[in-house]
Amino acid sequence: MSKRTVIKIGGSMLAELSEEFYKGLIERQRSGEELIIVHGGGPAINEQLERANIEVEFDNGLRKTTAQVLTIVKDVLFHQVNQSIVSQLQALGMNAISLNGYDHRFVHATLLDEQRLGLVGDVKAVHTDVLETALREQMVPVVSPLGLTECGKQVNINADTVASAVAKALTAEEFIVVTDVDGVYIQAEKQAKLNEKDIKKFIEQGDITGGMIPKVTGALNSLSDHLQRVRIVSGKQRLTVESGTVIEKGTLVP
Ligand SMILES: Nc1ncnc2c1ncn2[C@@H]1O[C@H](COP(=O)(O)OP(=O)(O)O)[C@@H](O)[C@H]1O
Numbered sequence: 640m641s642k643r644t645v646i647k648i649g650g651s652m653l654a655e656l657s658e659e660f661y662k663g664l665i666e667r668q669r670s671g672e673e674l675i676i677v678h679g680g681g682p683a684i685n686e687q688l689e690r691a692n693i694e695v696e697f698d699n700g701l702r703k704t705t706a707q708v709l710t711i712v713k714d715v716l717f718h719q720v721n722q723s724i725v726s727q728l729q730a731l732g733m734n735a736i737s738l739n740g741y742d743h744r745f746v747h748a749t750l751l752d753e754q755r756l757g758l759v760g761d762v763k764a765v766h767t768d769v770l771e772t773a774l775r776e777q778m779v780p781v782v783s784p785l786g787l788t789e790c791g792k793q794v795n796i797n798a799d800t801v802a803s804a805v806a807k808a809l810t811a812e813e814f815i816v817v818t819d820v821d822g823v824y825i826q827a828e829k830q831a832k833l834n835e836k837d838i839k840k841f842i843e844q845g846d847i848t849g850g851m852i853p854k855v856t857g858a859l860n861s862l863s864d865h866l867q868r869v870r871i872v873s874g875k876q877r878l879t880v881e882s883g884t885v886i887e888k889g890t891l892v893p
C-alpha cells in the first residue's frame with residue numbers, strides 16, 4: 640500500500656501558502672504518496688462574522704456556534720476555503736475532490752457541550768469509505784471540518800481535531816500540521832521534539848495556549864503504531880524539509 644499523509648492546513652496560513660509548499664505536495668503525490676488535506680479557516684470565518692455584525696466568541700479555543708453562526712461557518716469553510724484549495728490544486732494538475740464531514744456522513748460527531756458552545760462537535764468516528772474511494776481513484780480529498788451527529792445535526796468542529804481523527808482512521812503514516820509558526824515555542828525557544836509529558840506540563844504552565852492546544856492534543860491523540868510522530872510546521876517552507884516541532888509519544892504519563 641502507498642504511504643498515506645494527512646496534511647492539515649490552518650486558516651492562519653491559507654492566504655500566504657508559498658509556491659514551495661504546493662511544489663512539495665506535487666512532489667509527494669508524484670512519488671506515489673496518498674495525500675489527504677484537512678483545512679481550517681478561523682480568520683476568514685471571523686472576518687465574515689464581523690462583516691455580518693455577528694459577535695465572534697471563543698471558549699477555550701472553540702467557536703461558540705449558534706445556528707446563524709453555523710450558516711456562515713459552512714459557507715466560508717466549504718464554499719469559499721475548500722473550493723479555493725481545490726481549484727489551486729487542480730490548477731497544478733492534481734485531481735482534488737471537495738468533501739465535508741456531513742454530506743457523506745463520514746465525520747460522525749457528538750455535541751461537545753450544547754449549552755456552552757452550541758453547535759460544536761467532537762469526532763466520534765470517521766467512516767473512511769468515501770476517503771478510501773477517492774484515494775483509490777488517485778484523488779486528493781480536501782476536507783472541511785464539519786460533521787453530523789447521530790440525530791442528523793450539522794456541527795462545526797475544530798480542524799485540528801478532524802485532521803487528527805482522519806489521520807488515525809486512515810492509519811496514515813505521516814501527519815503534518817501546517818500553521819503560521821514554524822513549531823512550538825517554549826519561552827521563545829523552538830522545541831525540536833515534544834512528548835506527552837512535556838505537552839501536559841506546558842499546557843498547564845500556560846506555555847502552550849489558544850490555537851496551539853488542539854494541535855498538540857490532536858497530534859498526541861492521532862499517534863499509533865502506524866503513526867509514530869506528527870510534525871507542526873510553517874506553510875512558508877517546503878514540506879519536504881525536516882522542520883518544525885515533532886510530537887511523539889515518549890514516556891507514558893501515569
Ligand atoms: N507555545 C506556542 N508555540 C507556538 N505558537 C503558539 C504557542 N502557544 C500558542 N500559540 C499560538 O498558536 C497559533 C497557531 O494556532 P492558530 O492561530 O489556531 O492557527 P491555525 O489557523 O493554523 O490553526 C500561533 O500563531 C500562536 O499564536
Ligand SMILES: CC(=O)N[C@@H](CCC(=O)OP(=O)(O)O)C(=O)O
Pocket residue numbers: 648649650651678679680681682684700701702712759760784795796797798799850
Ligand atoms: C469549533 C471551532 O472552533 N471550529 C473552527 C473550525 C475552523 C478551524 O478550526 O480553523 P483553524 O484551523 O484556522 O483554527 C472555527 O469555527 O473556527
